[in-house]
Amino acid sequence: MDITEYIKLVFTDYTLRTITLGTAILGAVTGMLGSFAVLRKQSLLGDAISHAALPGIAIAFLITGAKDSNTLLIGALISGLIGTFWIRGIVTKTHLKSDTALGLILSLFFGFGMLLLTFIQKQPNANQAGLDKYLFGQAATLVESDVWLMAIVTGLCLIVMLTFWKEFKILLFDADYTQTLGFNTKFIDILITTFIVLAIVLGLQTVGVVLMSAMLLAPAAAARQWTNSLSVMVFLAALFGAFSGVFGTAISASQNNLSTGPVIVLVAGVFVMFSFIFSPSRGLLFKQIRFIKNRRDLELHKTLAFMHHIAETHEDISHPHAIKLLNNFQGYTRSTLQKLVDKDYVQLNGNMWSLTKTGFETAANLYTKQSTEDE
Amino acid sequence: MSNAQLEIQLIASLVAVACAIPGTFLVLRKMAMISDAISHSILPGIVVGFFVTQDLNSPLLILLAALTGIVTVVLVEYIQKTGLVKEDTAIGLVFPAMFSIGVILIAKNANDVHLDVDAVLLGELAFAPFDRLLIAETDVGPKSLWVVGTILLITITLLILFFKELKISTFDKGLAASLGFSPAIIHYGLMSVASVTTVGSFDAVGAILVVALMIAPAAAAYLLTTDLKKMLALAIGFGIFSAIFGYWVAHWLDASIAGSITTVLGLVFLLVYLFAPSKGVIAVMYREKQQRTEVSLLTFLLHLKNHDELEERHVNHLREHINWQKVRAKTVLDLAKKNNMIHIEKNIVSLTKKGDEFTSKAIDYIMTNEDAQIEDMKDDFFLFRG
Numbered sequence: 001m002d003i004t005e006y007i008k009l010v011f012t013d014y015t016l017r018t019i020t021l022g023t024a025i026l027g028a029v030t031g032m033l034g035s036f037a038v039l040r041k042q043s044l045l046g047d048a049i050s051h052a053a054l055p056g057i058a059i060a061f062l063i064t065g066a067k068d069s070n071t072l073l074i075g076a077l078i079s080g081l082i083g084t085f086w087i088r089g090i091v092t093k094t095h096l097k098s099d100t101a102l103g104l105i106l107s108l109f110f111g112f113g114m115l116l117l118t119f120i121q122k123q124p125n126a127n128q129a130g131l132d133k134y135l136f137g138q139a140a141t142l143v144e145s146d147v148w149l150m151a152i153v154t155g156l157c158l159i160v161m162l163t164f165w166k167e168f169k170i171l172l173f174d175a176d177y178t179q180t181l182g183f184n185t186k187f188i189d190i191l192i193t194t195f196i197v198l199a200i201v202l203g204l205q206t207v208g209v210v211l212m213s214a215m216l217l218a219p220a221a222a223a224r225q226w227t228n229s230l231s232v233m234v235f236l237a238a239l240f241g242a243f244s245g246v247f248g249t250a251i252s253a254s255q256n257n258l259s260t261g262p263v264i265v266l267v268a269g270v271f272v273m274f275s276f277i278f279s280p281s282r283g284l285l286f287k288q289i290r291f292i293k294n295r296r297d298l299e300l301h302k303t304l305a306f307m308h309h310i311a312e313t314h315e316d317i318s319h320p321h322a323i324k325l326l327n328n329f330q331g332y333t334r335s336t337l338q339k340l341v342d343k344d345y346v347q348l349n350g351n352m353w354s355l356t357k358t359g360f361e362t363a364a365n366l367y368t369k370q371s372t373e374d375e
Numbered sequence: 376m377s378n379a380q381l382e383i384q385l386i387a388s389l390v391a392v393a394c395a396i397p398g399t400f401l402v403l404r405k406m407a408m409i410s411d412a413i414s415h416s417i418l419p420g421i422v423v424g425f426f427v428t429q430d431l432n433s434p435l436l437i438l439l440a441a442l443t444g445i446v447t448v449v450l451v452e453y454i455q456k457t458g459l460v461k462e463d464t465a466i467g468l469v470f471p472a473m474f475s476i477g478v479i480l481i482a483k484n485a486n487d488v489h490l491d492v493d494a495v496l497l498g499e500l501a502f503a504p505f506d507r508l509l510i511a512e513t514d515v516g517p518k519s520l521w522v523v524g525t526i527l528l529i530t531i532t533l534l535i536l537f538f539k540e541l542k543i544s545t546f547d548k549g550l551a552a553s554l555g556f557s558p559a560i561i562h563y564g565l566m567s568v569a570s571v572t573t574v575g576s577f578d579a580v581g582a583i584l585v586v587a588l589m590i591a592p593a594a595a596a597y598l599l600t601t602d603l604k605k606m607l608a609l610a611i612g613f614g615i616f617s618a619i620f621g622y623w624v625a626h627w628l629d630a631s632i633a634g635s636i637t638t639v640l641g642l643v644f645l646l647v648y649l650f651a652p653s654k655g656v657i658a659v660m661y662r663e664k665q666q667r668t669e670v671s672l673l674t675f676l677l678h679l680k681n682h683d684e685l686e687e688r689h690v691n692h693l694r695e696h697i698n699w700q701k702v703r704a705k706t707v708l709d710l711a712k713k714n715n716m717i718h719i720e721k722n723i724v725s726l727t728k729k730g731d732e733f734t735s736k737a738i739d740y741i742m743t744n745e746d747a748q749i750e751d752m753k754d755d756f757f758l759f760r761g
Contacts, residue, residue, distance in 0.1 A: 043464040044408055093656045094648065096402075099463075100594050103407035104644065107587030111637020114584075118631035136478065210415070214471030221460050221468055257482045262475030269472040276459055284457060 006250060015140070016253060022142040022150060023245030023264060026203050029154040031219030031241025032161070033199045035234045036192055038220040039172050044099075045084065047213035048106040050200045052083025054113025054209055057134055058120060069146060072134075073201050080197040083109050110209070137208030139249065139260035150202055157195055161234075168192060169230055207261035218268035219244065225279035244268035296336070301366055303336050304345060307355055308363030317360045320352035379504040384622050386503050386520050387636060390576045391588055391614030393527040396534055397569040398589030399610050402597060403545050408463065409448065409566070410589045412470040414573050414582040416447040418477025421574065426484070437522070437574045444570030445563070447473060500579050500622075500632040519579055526575040530568055537561070542603055580633040588614060591640040595647040598654045613643055665760055669753065671707045676716060676734045679726050690722045713759045729756065 010020050037046055053076035060075025061067065083105045090101035133141060161168065167188045171178045179185050196216070203212050223236035248264030277285050303326065310325065311317045326337070337353070340346040345359030355363070401407050420443030424436030447469055454465040508518045515521070534541070544551035544561045552558050573585045580588060596609035621636030628635065649656050682688060690708070708724075711717045716730030726734065733756045740748045753760075 038460070038464055041461055041463060043461065043467040044411075047411070047467060089656065090648065093659050094598060094654055096594055096597060097405045097407075099405050099407040100402050100590060100597075103411055103586055103590040104594055106411060107584060108591060108637055108641035108644065111584050111587050111634050112641055113634075114581075115625075115628070115630050115634030115638050118634055119628055122629050210474060211471050213467050214475075217464055217467040218471075221464050225459060258479060259482055262478040262482075265471050265475040266479075269468070269475075272468055276454075276457070282459055284459075 006254070010250075016249075018142050018144055018147055019139045019253075019260065020246055020249045022147045023139060023206060023249050023260065024242040025147065025150045025154055025245075026206055027215065027219065027241030027243070027245035027264070027268075028238040029150070029157055029241075030199050030203055030215045031223070031237035031239070032234050033157065033192075033196050034216035034218075034220035034241070035223065035230070035237045036168065036172065037196055037216055038224065039230075040192075042196075043217050044102050044213065045087070046196065046200055046216035048087060048102040049080045049084055049197050050204065050209045050212035051106040051113075052109035053077070053080040053201055053204060054110055054134065055079050055116055056113075057204070058113050058116035061120060062116065069205060070149065073149075073204075076134075076201040076204060077197060079109065080201055081194065084193055084197060133208075134204050135208050136210060136259060137204065137206045137212075137261040139206045139252075142206060146205065153198060153202055157199070160191065160195065164188065164191065165231075172230070207264060211261050211265045214265045214268060215241070215244075218265070218272050222268070222271040222275040225275040225282050240268070240271050244271060300336050300339060304340060304359065304363045305366055307340075307346065307353070308360065308366075311355045311360060311363075318347070318354045318356065320349055320354040323351050323353055326353075380622075380626075382504040382517055382520060383500055383632070384619050386517065386523060386579055387500060387618035387622055387632070388615045389520070389523045389527050390579050391592070391618040391636075392611050393523060393530055393572050394576060394585060394588035395592045395610040395614040396530050396607065397565060397572055399593040399596070399603075399607050400541060400545055400565055401569065402590060402593040403603075403606075404565075407590045407594075408466055409451070410569055410573070411586045412447055412451065412466045413444040413566075413570050414577070414585050415470040416473030416477075417441070417444050417570065417574050417577070418474050418582065419443055419480060421577070422477050422480040422484075437571060440574040441567065441570035443473070444573060445566055448563075448566045448570075503579055522575050523579065526572055530572065533564070533568060537564070541565070545603075580636065584633045584637050587637040587640055591637075591644050592617070595644045598647050598651040613640070617643055668706055668710060669760070671703065672710055672716075673734075673737055673749070675707050675711065676726065676730060677738070679717065679724060680731065680734045680738075685723055688724045690719065690724060710759065714757055716756075 010016050034046070037043060056075035056077070056079025057072045058075075059079070060072045063075075064071050087098070087101045087105050090096050090104070091098050096104075167178070167183055170181070171183070171185060171188050171192075175185060178188075200212050200216065203215055207215055219237040219239075219241035220233070222240050223233045226236055227233050244264050244267045248267040249260055251267065252258040252260040252263040275283070277283055280286055306326070307321075310321055311319070323337070337346065337348075340359065341348055343359075345356055345362060347354050347356055398407075398410070401410050417440040420440035421436065424433070424439040427439070428436050430436065450469050451462070451465045454460065454468065455462045460468070503519045504517045506518045507514050508516060508521050540551070540556045540561055543554065544556055544558055548558055551561070569589070572589075573582070576585050576588070592610040592613035593606070595613050596606045599609055600606050617636050617639040621639040622632055624639060625632040625635035647655065650658075652658060653662075679688060686692060708717075708719075711730070712719070714729075715727055716733060717724050718727055719725075733752070736752060737749055740746060740752070
């Protein structure tokens with residue numbers, strides 16, 4: 001299937017359109033809220049919450065006996081919130097550290113959820129099949145009403161975020177200052193956390209309990225590499241998330257036996273990897289290039305300083321010296337010498353070199369003034 | 376109890392012990408979430424191993440999968456070292472990606488692999504006794520019993536051999552390094568044991584529930600003791616108890632054994648969390664309330680000492696002056712009276728000799744910035760605590 005054909009199909013085919021739209025919206029909202037989770041150093045909270053939501057789904061089903069996705073999501077939301085606040089309770093009230101608390105809630109809630117799920121499966125009720133789709137998610141089960149729900153939540157989330165933007169931002173970077181300014185930090189904190197839980201719960205149906213945390217983290221971690229501004233980061237994260245959703249759906253639709261959730265996660269992973277390597281200011285590639293460049297500059301400086309040292313002993317600074325003199329000196333290479341010539345600091349004459357006037361002056365001032373320009 | 380039931384309980388208990396030992400150190404080293412990452416990311420290793428060996432209990436598969444676990448740890452550390460993201464984000468990025476690869480590998484080869492993702496997550500202990508190990512045509516017991524038993528034996532041997540090193544490097548990394556124990560070797564050794572244990576147990580209890588067996592008993596034990604040996608023993612005890620009790624709950628509910636073991640673990644932790652003698656939530660809240668009252672008492676006594684005027688020491692005036700609620704004022708007054716710090720005559724409060732002595736000492740400590748000493752002094756003076 002070629003790309004134009006696929007794009008046509010996205011607009012005409014109901015299922016494909018729903019799924020593409022659903023995963024795109026989901027990616028956008030999780031990316032947006034994930035930025036806050038990452039910056040608040042709560043990256044793994046998403047993992048814990050998504051696992052903690054499982055018993056809620058099972059209990060909601062046990063109570064209502066229906067598989068209506070909205071009811072199940074409310075159950076998931078409640079148990080996700082209980083998990084989150086219990087984690088807080090463990091961290092603040094006992095000496096257990098946050099990693100232990102996260103791991104505990106994650107595994108204990110999940111285990112309890114599995115107990116309930118297997119218990120439900122043994123019940124004489126034909127309705128229970130398909131609850132386990134929440135484990136890995138099945139984007140194929142998305143219907144239009146699910147997408148509407150996601151869109152509404154995303155809209156709500158946007159409104160709240162824009163209204164409380166200033167508060168969110170200040171709490172993120174300086175919680176103590178926020179408190180002294182008289183903001184109700186507890187309220188803002190609970191607001192952010194609740195929305196993060198909400199976004200996670202929304203994604204359970206699509207990518208499932210296990211992989212949900214990556215949806216929250218990956219777009220945000222990728223976006224972080226490109227900017228130092230919160231608003232740009234949130235926007236970029238939403239964009240990356242949405243594109244992961246669209247591309248992931250496209251890839252999984254083009255092949256048999258490829259579940260959408262894992263593919264979306266891997267696409268998001270590619271975004272992260274790309275950002276890690278190619279981001280101009282923080283990326284590994286440019287960092288390495290800068291590193292090499294700095295080392296070259298240093299060598300250049302060392303050569304020049306060494307030449308200056310020799311030239312100083314002569315009355316005529318341009319008195320030629322043999323290149324051999326430089327040979328047993330560390331910073332010297334053919335290319336650094338050539339560079340110095342290009343810069344008009346040094347003149348070459350056969351096997352002899354001599355400093356020019358500018359070269360001598362630059363070398364003399366090399367360590368006395370803070371030179372900011374790149375050599 | 377049938378033979379199969381006995382074997383299931385035996386396997387579950389062995390898994391619990393094998394998990395509790397590395398789990399204790401992971402919790403103490405604040406690396407609990409690494410176990411979660413390992414348990415997820417061994418999936419691709421297991422799948423590839425399964426392609427090669429076609430046997431979930433083969434030692435080669437266990438080694439291959441454990442290697443994936445170590446690769447995860449190294450990868451997380453590498454990403455963290457680049458400084459681009461924090462450690463927890465690094466963990467959160469690596470394991471879902473590895474897990475996704477595993478899920479896709481399984482899905483792509485669904486026809487050739489008798490391995491489904493549910494089983495990996497949940498395990499199926501109930502079937503463990505049916506997969507027997509035959510040596511020279513004789514039945515020597517379930518395969519997974521042998522696998523888990525071997526892993527446990529190795530873990531215990533390593534624990535005994537390197538107990539001192541582990542202990543020092545857990546509590547004081549700098550000291551351990553200066554004494555010549557390589558922190559890297561101990562770190563990766565522990566990670567390897569955790570990986571191997573996770574892989575060996577996943578067949579029985581599933582990938583995620585391994586995390587519960589590692590963290591929950593250790594966390595519960597940590598709330599009860601500060602002695603490493605006692606903590607290990609308690610964690611093992613909690614693990615075995617939950618394994619056996621959980622089995623019977625599952626039997627009764629006809630539900631997943633692994634799920635019910637975890638649920639029992641959760642209940643055990645909840646009980647300890649609430650009722651642990653000095654570190655449980657109730658104890659902490661009680662202590663906080665006690666300290667609040669005692670601080671109020673001290674404030675009150677200081678106020679009395681500062682004022683000789685009768686009107687300043689009138690019961691009603693105090694209430695207005697220090698701005699306490701009626702109930703709170705009464706609690707503080709009663710406590711002071713019970714401890715013989717004050718006596719009240721015609722609604723005028725004055726310090727007794729003992730109260731005066733206590734207050735003077737407290738002022739000394741406050742002025743010399745040694746507030747912490749007041750806590751010890753309280754034991755000498757108080758007959759009743761707040």
